[in-house]
Amino acid sequence: MKLRSMLFVPADSERKLQKSIDSPADALIFDLEDAVTPSRKHIAREMCAAHLLDLPGKRDWKAFVRVNPLKTPEALADLAAVIGRGIDGIVLPKVDSVRDIEIVSAQIDALEVRAGMLRGQTRILVVATETAQGMLNMSGYSKKLPRLVGLTWGAEDLSTDVGALTNRESDGTLSHVYLMARSLCLLAASAAEVAPIDTLYANFRDLEGLATDCLESRRRGFSGRIAIHPDQVATINRCYTPSDADISAANAVLAAFAANPDWGTVAIDGRMYDRPHLLQAFRVLALAGLPVAQSAEIV
Secondary structure (H helix, E strand, C coil), X not given: CCCCEEEEEECCCHHHHHHHHHCCCCEEEEECCCCCCHHHHHHHHHHHXXXXXXXXXXXXXXXXXXXXXXXXXXXXXXHHHHCCCCXXXXXXXXXXXXXXXXXXXXXXXXXXXXXXXXXXXXXXXXXXXCCHHHHHCHHHHHCCXXXXXXXXXCCHHHHXXXXXXXXXXXXXXXXXXXXXXXXXXXXXXXXXXXXXXXXXCCCCCCHHHHHHHHHHHHHHCCXXXXXXXXXXXXXXXXXXXXXXXXXXXXXXXXXXXXXXXXXXXXXXXXXXXXXXXXXXXXXXXXXCCCCCCCXXXXX
């Protein structure tokens, strides 16, 4: 599942729900949590469920719903309302451990049967770092979870949970604990073999700053990003899509190893490449959406 860009859409706004249908994002996240006030939770839930049923069968994006946290009474009501036709996945916030994911997966199992869906059809994207408990349990993602499709992280709720006045240092950079959250998310996603999705870039008018941050994020290993405004989507898609130069370099590595299948390292333009570079070349082509036969002879 391609998840370069995931755009949040408040589920209680009919105008924004309709406008989002033409979005170039890889996924839309219809939000029942932070974007909706407590007094409108039930309204948003009903609107979201109806909107999912009305979605066109052919669309370029996946439909996710951010439900309320498992520990709240709204969570099961959210799931019961939205699991059915039109949904591709849920976003599960404020997760304390993989046990939360297992509980929600079991609930979805029953709801998929009720809806006549294939078991496992609804995927889960986890916001993994919003609680201190979640941060301490990140090693649990080495356990493979069938529905899990990606991990993302957040700094705002975590700062509230630990009692911080802000998640930034005096110079504006992220404080250490939130840099650690970003790194742990990346490592946990790698261990779980799912997509690492970077957190939002708050200043939606600063597209130049967004592009710089996205390129740095991709260099670190993230494969996509959350968007909080439609204007951010095109920049995010561009930055997380391998460039022509990236694709050319990856193809050169593959060609070199294919020509020398018994070699552990190959030289290209005076630089040595080994097996990790080969695996990265496959990853680049996969991100570009280019099919490659991953031959056993060269891997």
